[in-house]
Amino acid sequence: MLTSLSLIFLLGLSLGKIFNRLKLPSLLGMILTGMILSPFALNLLDESILAISPDLRQLALIIILTRAGLSLDIEDLKKVGRPAVLMCFVPACFEILGVLVIAPKVLGITYLEAAIMGSVIAAVSPAVIVPRMIKIMEEGYGKERSIPQLILAGASVDDVFVIVLFTAFTSLATGGEVTPASFLQIPISIILGIVLGAFIGIWLTIFFRKFHMRDTVKLIIIISISCLMIELQNRLEGIIPISGLLAIMSMGIAIYQSHHVLAKRLSVKYNKLWVAAEVLLFVLVGASVDLQYAFKAGIFAVVIVIGALAFRMVGVLICMIRTKLSKKERVFCMLAYTPKATVQAAIGAIPLAMGLACGQQVLTVAVLSILITAPFGAICVDHFYKKLLIKK
Numbered sequence: 001m002l003t004s005l006s007l008i009f010l011l012g013l014s015l016g017k018i019f020n021r022l023k024l025p026s027l028l029g030m031i032l033t034g035m036i037l038s039p040f041a042l043n044l045l046d047e048s049i050l051a052i053s054p055d056l057r058q059l060a061l062i063i064i065l066t067r068a069g070l071s072l073d074i075e076d077l078k079k080v081g082r083p084a085v086l087m088c089f090v091p092a093c094f095e096i097l098g099v100l101v102i103a104p105k106v107l108g109i110t111y112l113e114a115a116i117m118g119s120v121i122a123a124v125s126p127a128v129i130v131p132r133m134i135k136i137m138e139e140g141y142g143k144e145r146s147i148p149q150l151i152l153a154g155a156s157v158d159d160v161f162v163i164v165l166f167t168a169f170t171s172l173a174t175g176g177e178v179t180p181a182s183f184l185q186i187p188i189s190i191i192l193g194i195v196l197g198a199f200i201g202i203w204l205t206i207f208f209r210k211f212h213m214r215d216t217v218k219l220i221i222i223i224s225i226s227c228l229m230i231e232l233q234n235r236l237e238g239i240i241p242i243s244g245l246l247a248i249m250s251m252g253i254a255i256y257q258s259h260h261v262l263a264k265r266l267s268v269k270y271n272k273l274w275v276a277a278e279v280l281l282f283v284l285v286g287a288s289v290d291l292q293y294a295f296k297a298g299i300f301a302v303v304i305v306i307g308a309l310a311f312r313m314v315g316v317l318i319c320m321i322r323t324k325l326s327k328k329e330r331v332f333c334m335l336a337y338t339p340k341a342t343v344q345a346a347i348g349a350i351p352l353a354m355g356l357a358c359g360q361q362v363l364t365v366a367v368l369s370i371l372i373t374a375p376f377g378a379i380c381v382d383h384f385y386k387k388l389l390i391k392k
Helices: 002-021 026-037 047-051 053-069 074-080 082-087 090-107 111-121 126-139 147-173 180-210 215-235 244-258 260-287 291-319 327-336 342-347 359-388
Strands: none
Touching (some): 002 026, 026 260, 053 126, 053 147, 053 215, 053 260, 082 090, 090 291, 111 147, 111 291, 126 147, 126 359, 147 180, 147 327, 215 260, 291 327, 291 359, 342 359
16 A cells, blocks of 8 residues: 555656646646556556545545635625525536436437436536635635635535435436435535534634644644544435535634634645645546546547536526626636536446446446546636636
C-alpha cells in the first residue's frame, strides 16, 4: 500500500503540475495518473488501496465540503433564494429527460433503462465544483449576486436528489415497488441533514470556546465527527433518510455563523489538507475508469453524454428566469454546473453488478461522462470566470 500511495502522490502531483503549465486544470493530470496506474492499464496499485478507494474518495469529499461550509455566509445564501432551490433538482431532471429522449432511439434500450442511465450521469461533482467556487469567492468574483454560493448550494443537494431517483429506478428494474414514500426521502434527507449539521456545528463552537486547544486538534475532531455522520447515514439507510454530506456542509456553515474568526483559521488548515486529498480523490477516480468501455462505446454513447449535457444547460437557464443575473453570468452558471466525476465513479457499475441488461451500457456512458464533462467543466470555469463574472 505504501508503494501505491507514493506512486499516487508523486505521479499525481507531477502530472497535475504539467497540466497546470499547459494552462489546463491539474485534475486532468491526476485523473490520467489514475488511468495509467489502474488495473486496466499498468496495474501498479495494490489491491488493498483499491479496496478502500471508496472510503478515501469519501474522505476527500468530506474535507472539501467542510471547507465550503466554513466559507459560506448564510446571508449570501438568503440573497440567492429561489434559484438555489431550483438548482438542486431542475438541471438533473432535465438531464434525465435528455437521456430519456436520446438513449432509447440511439441504443435501443427501454425508457426505464434510459432513466437508470440518466440518473447515473445526472449528478454534478462537488469535488470539481466546490474548490473552484471557493477560489472564486475568495477572489471576489460574482460576489455581488452570490453566484458561487448559488452553485455551491445546488451542487450540495443535487447528489442527494439524483441518488434517491437512481435507487427508485433500479428498484423498479429489479421488480421492486416504488411508492410516494420513496420520494419523500428526498426532502426528509435534506432537512435532517441540515438540522443535524447545524446542531453539531453550534455545539462544537460552544465546546471550542470553553476548552482551549490547538486548531490542528479542532480539525481532527471535526473530521472525526464528519466521518461519524457519514457512518450514521449508512447505518440509518432504509430506516431514516439523512444526508451525511449535507450535514457536514451545514456544520461548517454553523461554525462560520457562530465563530467567524475560528472558521477562517480552520479554512487555512483545510486548504492545506486539500492539497493531498485532491490528489487522492482524482487519481482514485481515474483508477476506476476502464477505458475499454469507452473505446467500445462508439459515437452513440458520446452523443448521449453531450445531448444530455445540453438538456442540463437548458435546465440551469430555466432556474435563472426572473433573476438579475446578466447574460454572461447565466452562461457561467450553465458551464460551471456541468462537471461529473465522483458519483459516476461510485454508482456507474452498480446496474452491471445487479445483472441488469443495460448494465454494460450504463457503465460505458458513466465512464464517458467523467472523461468528457470533468475536463470540460473545469476548463470552462478556470478560463472564463474572470471574463463572465464581475469582481466586487
